[in-house]
Amino acid sequence: MKQKIIVCCFGILFFLGSCSKDDEVYIPIPAYEEGEEFLTGNLGVFSTSSNAFGFEIPNLSFQQQAQFATGNSLFNQSWVSAPASTTARDGLGPTFNARACANCHFKDGRGRPLVTGQNSGGFLMRVSLPTTSITDAPMPVPGYGNQIQDRSNPTIPSEASVEVTYQTITGTYADGTSYELQKPIYTITNEQFGSLANVQTSPRVGQQTIGLGFISALPDSEILRFEDEFDMDNDGISGRANYVFNEETQQLEVGRYGWKANAPTLKQQIASAFHGDMGLTTSMFPDNNCPSPQQDCQNAPNGGEPEVTDTQLDRVLFYQTTLAVPNRRNVQEESVLQGKELFNTMNCISCHAIDQTTASFPYLPALENITIKPYSDFLLHDMGEDLADNRSDFKANGREWRTQPLWGLGLISTVNNHTFLLHDGRARNIEEAILWHGGEAENSKDQFTNLSAEERQQVLDFLNSL
Template sequence: MAASSTAGPAPALAVGLSVLLGGCGSDEPVGYESQAVFGSSLSGGDTTVEDASPNAFGFSARNMTSERRGDFFVGNSFFKQNWVEAPASTTGRDGLGPLFNARSCSTCHFKDGRGTPPQPGQPSESILFRVSVVGTGPHGGPKDHPAYGGQLQPRALPGVSPEGDVRITWQPRWVELAGGENVELRAPEFEWLDLGYGPPNGLLMSARVAPQMIGLGLLEAIDEATLTSWEDPNDVDGDGVRGVMNAVWDAQAAEMRVGRFGWKANQPNLRQQTAGALLGDMGLTTSVFTNQNCGAQQPECAAKLSGGKPEVSALILDTMVFYSSTLAVPARRDVDSPVNLQGEQLFEAIGCATCHRSTVRTGVHPTLPEVSEQLIHPYTDLLLHDMGDELADGRPDFKASGRQWRTPPLWGIGLFGTVSRHTNYLHDGRARNIQEAILWHGGEGKASRDMYAKLGRNDRAALLSFLESL
């Protein structure tokens, strides 16, 4: 079962590969350093669970001791259950709002899976809209809008105006693949809806669906030195792919740190990400973020009773962070089928693995033995890449420009349909399947995308089959 990072191509793959290289008009050997996994199913190392059911994203790390499972289950219950307005008879779960996006984490991270843009006419459920104005705020982060802050909250307690919502409409667009096949993509158009605190003058906006929750502690455990070694800001190796780390404000350490989480690597660690979600998405204060998220122009918000100081105790926050850090990664399926092995080979050959790095060993995590020193296959470098105009949101987030996104991990993506009951990909969920996600790649990802579009039908099918097996 042990994966090898140096395995060479299996002989049976040679044919597909030569066709591919011919198709790209080059006889040169491919210049990418091989990091193929070839048939390893244990994407999350010893945390990996064998499950491909609708519950596949909800398990604790397989290597967690039974004593520690208790905390995981407590964290799970706070993740799943609805918070209520303060004061309430059920202490421990009150303090919601005054402004909020959802009543529970799992409204958006349903079954710990991927969020989606709403159906036409429906309100936003598992997508959120970050906002800001031009310029930088404290520590070089986004500059809050004076009325709407850093995130649009479409819901509010009685007596407080919600901030509003966004209507998404879709514009069709066609691209052509080798062999003349036409594929329809859909591009989002956004329109402000029912804004409660004045016109959106100068408001920058970034639409982001909720990411899946699996394997996050493993990503936190990757050594910073490893990430540094992957950066290539000046494209020294000449492959057209740069890749840089974000640097973001760590509120607890009170210093700048590497960004790892969020679509722009805009959060430094899972504790701050969780506390940020409690405040931003549900209006709940913690020891990390002590002030209610009411803007200067929202007096009814500020006048509402709160549920204690802080509203979420350190103990509850700890269990929620523990939960977020220790969800297992599900095992791959059919890793040894010839078509998936061929697809894996192509994934490397056309440069996908340059950003979606297949293999890394995690370092020692200060508090989580489960995720320490694991050989994992996350298919990400956690770095920011310029993905071109069409994916750009035009809203900088610390060092991330309006065109840059963090490479998302691809582990588990073949299970979205089963777990989340949709197969929408990319930061705003515009891609309706994996092929559409690939075809949207621009900027540093364009060369790779173009090679995909030039592949023959069978090679494309093999690559997609490999991705479905993740």
């Protein structure tokens, strides 16, 4: 497909027929690449409904479909405090952020940013003390642990409250169009177990959970091949892997989940969320999340040892492993193709990488040898001071974040009825998320701000097709 633009002498643009043949200039439209809509090969799903993130990958056996359904139920169920007649789902808390996995990942999608005075709809605040080594896990805060539990069971005090206000930041594109960003300013109040005035903090919003099994099936080599820690190719991009502690193998391994790539396996990511977000014990994290001196929390009855059984944990793991990625939409539209070309030209593709291939994966062989297009290298990148949380997490420093996969990006509004993006939901849409980029992405962001309004819309059309 080609787009014909007729250019005449003195740079005057005329309609077809106004110039001689020698004056005609053809500007090619980027070609559609066969199959580019299939982000996970033949294991994607065609859906643009509000349930687009909730489908299983195709061709599961009847038994596997039953496991998926059970995991789905556990993911969506609300846990209750112990003791309760519903012993299969008691043990919530005593302090917590959410009652169900789906509270933070509604319909397997994204959580919402904090609103002062409301329960956290997918928002939480990490806290820690400075560590002495860049390879160490975050150091828990005495009396609080590694995150603020802002809710609690009756008679148990919650740990603290988090409030937010917003500062307006204005800017102007090269073509004179103005824009506004909102910078969140967080305040921790009502501390029950000591002051948190000087601790490291990091606000987080729950991510969508599609495609996690494909990330599990990637060999380390497919992540590490994108590393360029010292920017040897001089392109300004210096991604590096995080190496984090695996609770099962008891050693440091490549991190691939979480905003800081601080979880090495999907199982550990899920067990950690049960423990930190809902106060539920598992065989991986068997101790109640009640840091001293939370005596009321420590004395509260539990819902079993562990409260989430290994069978329940495995069902949620299977469910999360088999959630499908929606295939792309509108891939042959001219604006989308032009936007793809601009996305690549601005070097966004250097971090939001594609074409990784899964390897041997005994847990679910159906995910083996699949070429995926997650639009992420799963590496840590310096995103600049404006997005810095100044809290280290193993090798991740306070300016670094794992590249967020972009698959499903254009369906978040349909599934979750909002378009809040970035680690704390500060960006109200895709355009604002781009404008917050800095550090290694500063040059790409600057190129975006120098585009025409039509070109900016083409980039957004491409991103919404993912």
